[in-house]
Amino acid sequence: MVEKTQLLGLIILLPILGALVNGIFGAIPWKSFPRIPGTVAGVIASGCVFVAFLLACSLFSGLLGHESVQSAFEHNAFPWISVGDFRIPMQFRMDALSGILCLVVTGIGFLIHVYSISYMHDDGNPARYFTYLNLFTASMLVLILGASMPILFIGWEGVGLCSYLLIGFWFEDIEKAQAGKKAFVVNRIGDLGFLLGMFLIFANFHTLDFMELKAAMGSLSVEVGFGVLTLITLLLFVGATGKSAQIPLFVWLPDAMAGPTPVSALIHAATMVTAGVYMCCRLGFLFSLTPITSTVIAVIAVLTAFVSATIAIVQTDIKKVLAYSTVSQLGFMFLAVGVGAYTTAVFHLITHAFFKALMFLGSGSVIHAMGGEQDMRKMGGLKKYMPITYWTFVAGTLAISGIPIFAGFFSKDEILWQSFSSPLGGLPLYIGGLLTAGLTATYMGRLVCLTFLGENRSSHEVKHHLHESPLVMTIPLIILGLLATFGGFLGVPHLLGGHAIPNILEHLLEGVVPASRGEGAAALEGTLMFVSVLVACGGLYLSYWLFLVRKSQRAANQEKGVHDFLFNSYYVNEFYDLAVVKPIYKVSVFLWKVIDVIVIDGAVMLTARASAFSGKAIRRLQTGNLEHYLLSFIFGMLIILYLLLSHAF
Amino acid sequence: MMELIQTQLPNALYTMFCVFAAIAALGVVSLKNPVSAAFCLIMVLLNVSGIFAFQQANFVAAVQVLVYAGAIMVLFMFVIMLLSIESVAHDYPESKLLIIAPVILAFVFLCTMVIVLIHGHASPQQGNYTVEAIQQNGGNIRVVSEVMFSDYILPFQIVGALLMFAVVGAITLAKRRMD
Amino acid sequence: MDKIGDHYVLQALILSAVLFSIGLGGIMIRRNLIALLMCIELMLTAVNISFVSFARANHDINGQLMVFFIVTVAAAESAIGLGLLIALYRNLKEVGTAKLSALKE
Numbered sequence: 046m047v048e049k050t051q052l053l054g055l056i057i058l059l060p061i062l063g064a065l066v067n068g069i070f071g072a073i074p075w076k077s078f079p080r081i082p083g084t085v086a087g088v089i090a091s092g093c094v095f096v097a098f099l100l101a102c103s104l105f106s107g108l109l110g111h112e113s114v115q116s117a118f119e120h121n122a123f124p125w126i127s128v129g130d131f132r133i134p135m136q137f138r139m140d141a142l143s144g145i146l147c148l149v150v151t152g153i154g155f156l157i158h159v160y161s162i163s164y165m166h167d168d169g170n171p172a173r174y175f176t177y178l179n180l181f182t183a184s185m186l187v188l189i190l191g192a193s194m195p196i197l198f199i200g201w202e203g204v205g206l207c208s209y210l211l212i213g214f215w216f217e218d219i220e221k222a223q224a225g226k227k228a229f230v231v232n233r234i235g236d237l238g239f240l241l242g243m244f245l246i247f248a249n250f251h252t253l254d255f256m257e258l259k260a261a262m263g264s265l266s267v268e269v270g271f272g273v274l275t276l277i278t279l280l281l282f283v284g285a286t287g288k289s290a291q292i293p294l295f296v297w298l299p300d301a302m303a304g305p306t307p308v309s310a311l312i313h314a315a316t317m318v319t320a321g322v323y324m325c326c327r328l329g330f331l332f333s334l335t336p337i338t339s340t341v342i343a344v345i346a347v348l349t350a351f352v353s354a355t356i357a358i359v360q361t362d363i364k365k366v367l368a369y370s371t372v373s374q375l376g377f378m379f380l381a382v383g384v385g386a387y388t389t390a391v392f393h394l395i396t397h398a399f400f401k402a403l404m405f406l407g408s409g410s411v412i413h414a415m416g417g418e419q420d421m422r423k424m425g426g427l428k429k430y431m432p433i434t435y436w437t438f439v440a441g442t443l444a445i446s447g448i449p450i451f452a453g454f455f456s457k458d459e460i461l462w463q464s465f466s467s468p469l470g471g472l473p474l475y476i477g478g479l480l481t482a483g484l485t486a487t488y489m490g491r492l493v494c495l496t497f498l499g500e501n502r503s504s505h506e507v508k509h510h511l512h513e514s515p516l517v518m519t520i521p522l523i524i525l526g527l528l529a530t531f532g533g534f535l536g537v538p539h540l541l542g543g544h545a546i547p548n549i550l551e552h553l554l555e556g557v558v559p560a561s562r563g564e565g566a567a568a569l570e571g572t573l574m575f576v577s578v579l580v581a582c583g584g585l586y587l588s589y590w591l592f593l594v595r596k597s598q599r600a601a602n603q604e605k606g607v608h609d610f611l612f613n614s615y616y617v618n619e620f621y622d623l624a625v626v627k628p629i630y631k632v633s634v635f636l637w638k639v640i641d642v643i644v645i646d647g648a649v650m651l652t653a654r655a656s657a658f659s660g661k662a663i664r665r666l667q668t669g670n671l672e673h674y675l676l677s678f679i680f681g682m683l684i685i686l687y688l689l690l691s692h693a694f
Numbered sequence: 695m696m697e698l699i700q701t702q703l704p705n706a707l708y709t710m711f712c713v714f715a716a717i718a719a720l721g722v723v724s725l726k727n728p729v730s731a732a733f734c735l736i737m738v739l740l741n742v743s744g745i746f747a748f749q750q751a752n753f754v755a756a757v758q759v760l761v762y763a764g765a766i767m768v769l770f771m772f773v774i775m776l777l778s779i780e781s782v783a784h785d786y787p788e789s790k791l792l793i794i795a796p797v798i799l800a801f802v803f804l805c806t807m808v809i810v811l812i813h814g815h816a817s818p819q820q821g822n823y824t825v826e827a828i829q830q831n832g833g834n835i836r837v838v839s840e841v842m843f844s845d846y847i848l849p850f851q852i853v854g855a856l857l858m859f860a861v862v863g864a865i866t867l868a869k870r871r872m873d
Numbered sequence: 874m875d876k877i878g879d880h881y882v883l884q885a886l887i888l889s890a891v892l893f894s895i896g897l898g899g900i901m902i903r904r905n906l907i908a909l910l911m912c913i914e915l916m917l918t919a920v921n922i923s924f925v926s927f928a929r930a931n932h933d934i935n936g937q938l939m940v941f942f943i944v945t946v947a948a949a950e951s952a953i954g955l956g957l958l959i960a961l962y963r964n965l966k967e968v969g970t971a972k973l974s975a976l977k978e
Contacts, residue, residue, distance in 0.1 A: 672792065672904070715888060719915055728905070745885055751928070751929070754937050754940045757941060770907070777958075797898055799897070807894070820932050821932040838938065853946065863952075865956070
């Protein structure tokens with residue numbers, strides 16, 4: 046009889062197993078036996094993730110069966126570090142929060158794995174791709190299920206590594222390899238903050254286990270002013286900005302689109318980039334004690350959301366639009382974190398995973414059909430050729446824009462409401478969020494108009510090849526489309542659902558993350574909801590009018606100044622290059638040319654010369670005559686004897 | 695008179711063993727002829743064996759005679775006979791200094807040890823194997839064998855293996871030509 | 874404080890020191906490998922005397938067992954030493970230490 050908690054270990058082990066099988070028998074070019082073909086590798090990888098998904102489902106249903114929603118499954122795999130009193134067991138815990146995310150990761154992960162079988166079919170080494178993808182899934186599960194901060198950090202670094210490997214999957218292209226490197230380096234900056242925060246937590250509370258930390262926090266009151274808790278949370282937030290692409294560390298995410306599109310869907314939209322949000326929610330009991338950090342988070346989040354939405358509106362690369370859109374949506378999630386609405390942040394994380402994965406996969410389908418073309422200016426009118434992709438994409442667009450019934454409406458509207466009504470929120474945050482929501486609808490409408498509607502602008506050759514993607518790719522699209530449409534019913538607000546449709550998510554997460562604090566009159570909530578729907582519809586209509594009726598996909602190009610400024614993402618990359626990279630480069634060159642070559646190498650050479658010289662001198666002592674050795678040996682022995690005896694007497 | 699002889703004779707005999715051993719040891723070091731030196735060494739070993747016997751270490755005394763004076767010294771004599779005696783042209787160093795310095799060093803060592811020994815005192819932790827206890831338990835050889843085959847069984851085995859390796863090594867060394 | 878053991882013990886210990894010193898001196902003076910080996914045997918014997926005497930002084934049997942092991946190891950050592958000696962003689966036609974200066978190179 047297998048203990049149910051041991052399944053928790055199995056959930057993580059399965060993707061690792063898949064990675065091992067694919068890595069050893071598929072990715073490495075052995076001479077002695079043939080490699081497993083790409084399709085088989087994909088089936089193995091998908092199978093592993095699917096079984097993990099089933100296990101997660103069964104465990105999660107067990108979690109629902111418990112009396113109290115606070116309870117959790119724990120699995121202590123093995124003691125990892127044990128030094129004196131300091132112990133870190135390799136412990137995994139599944140409570141409602143990690144359970145939901147576990148389902149999202151394995152479920153969406155499975156769909157993306159299946160999609161990848163077809164997408165990567167023509168690639169040279171699909172087994173390597175699936176190895177990385179499985180490894181990523183395993184790391185992500187470790188991140189989510191880890192019961193203490195170091196375990197979370199293992200997953201944190203693991204997903205970072207896999208992200209690097211997958212962004213640079215086509216490493217023959219130097220630009221793509223550079224993009225991977227950039228993602229890694231920028232993430233490291235955030236990781237440093239995370240590590241420092243972790244150390245500070247340990248120094249102050251002497252534990253890193255989430256449950257124990259939560260118990261330790263229970264007795265603390267909200268921190269007034271800038272204290273150690275604020276410092277800890279700010280450092281942790283630095284880590285989150287790195288992983289979840291917030292200002293100022295968001296520059297890597299758009300470049301990360303160099304990887305295969307399913308990777309963008311899985312890692313850079315649905316799962317990994319939300320790790321920062323997850324971490325903040327997991328430590329919600331800590332963040333809710335520090336109003337200063339919360340304010341910082343909310344302000345940065347709104348800024349990020351707004352700035353990246355404005356950038357998205359002028360991008361011409363279909364994946365770049367989605368990338369900036371992701372940054373913007375992550376900003377929304379952090380806005381929810383910043384105003385203390387952790388449940389809402391998780392809610393938006395889930396719905397975003399649905400519709401953004403859907404849209405990335407849809408864009409992958411488009412790119413696949415266009416033969417690798419990513420420029421929207423050369424698309425148009427694809428609705429006719431690929432109806433399934435079109436309709437699912439429209440579902441995603443409506444969801445992200447916040448049109449009622451679709452998933453994004455509930456979560457985004459909840460965030461806006463919380464940012465307005467929470468004691469930590471306020472009118473400026475709400476207005477920033479609302480503007481961003483309008484921009485979101487606009488750039489998504491622009492994307493759909495330029496890609497699927499209007500007339501086809503592609504070359505004759507490409508047009509000839511246009512086709513709907515195979516079933517292996519469209520079925521995940523359809524499933525995700527349904528999720529993006531109806532996923533919002535997980536967390537219907539009381540205003541709309543009343544008692545008929547309960548807010549499932551809020552009920553589940555009760556006690557796991559701090560409850561939202563926003564409250565206000567129902568009439569006000571209804572009014573704000575109406576306003577945001579109006580803004581979303583307005584944004585969509587604006588894009589329809591601009592890009593379809595006025596056909597101004599080039600018109601924007603004429604406003605050189607603003608357009609260039611936005612198109613080049615506010616010249617942030619150039620600024621970083623000038624302010625950070627160049628000085629570091631100069632200092633490094635100095636260190637190399639002066640410190641290393643002259644000082645360090647000089648010192649090393651000096652010691653070498655000194656020992657050579659002294660060796661030459663001392664060499665004369667070696668006569669080779671046995672008696673001399675004996676004499677000196679006995680003489681030395683006598684001296685030692687006297688030293689010993691002088692202590693004894 | 696007889697009583698005096700009976701009490702003093704063992705002591706005199708013991709002192710005689712000691713003195714003879716020391717004189718023979720000097721012979722080992724100073725005699726140029728290897729055969730004479732070897733015979734002196736046999737003398738030393740036999741006298742030491744007598745000292746062991748006086749100290750009621752019967753087993754060790756027997757081993758000293760059988761293994762040392764018997765086997766090892768026969769091996770020495772055999773090798774000396776095998777090689778020509780004139781094989782060592784310069785047995786002593788030409789320089790007087792190289793003779794005087796070792797003698798001084800050795801003398802210093804001797805003085806040190808003697809001073810240490812005279813000022814030494816008995817160990818506070820006395821064992822159980824008094825002379826009477828050994829007599830009651832069946833004599834020295836029985837007690838030694840019992841300890842050897844219980845507490846020291848592993849070292850005993852290892853020493854056996856060591857001897858075998860030594861024999862094999864000696865044969866290989868003596869047989870092979872180094873060219 | 875008691876002196877070590879009875880007069881047998883002290884006498885034997887001094888003899889042990891004497892034999893050891895003689896062996897030590899001999900090893901430094903002599904240039905003949907056979908003589909060197911014999912001096913080593915002399916020093917080992919001196920150590921044996923110490924072991925037996927201290928065993929007697931402390932009413933302990935372990936010293937005697939040590940002597941047994943030392944004798945065995947000494948036998949092994951002289952077997953190897955003499956084997957080396959013969960091999961050396963074959964090649965150099967002498968057993969003095971003067972020609973053994975390979976350590977320098």
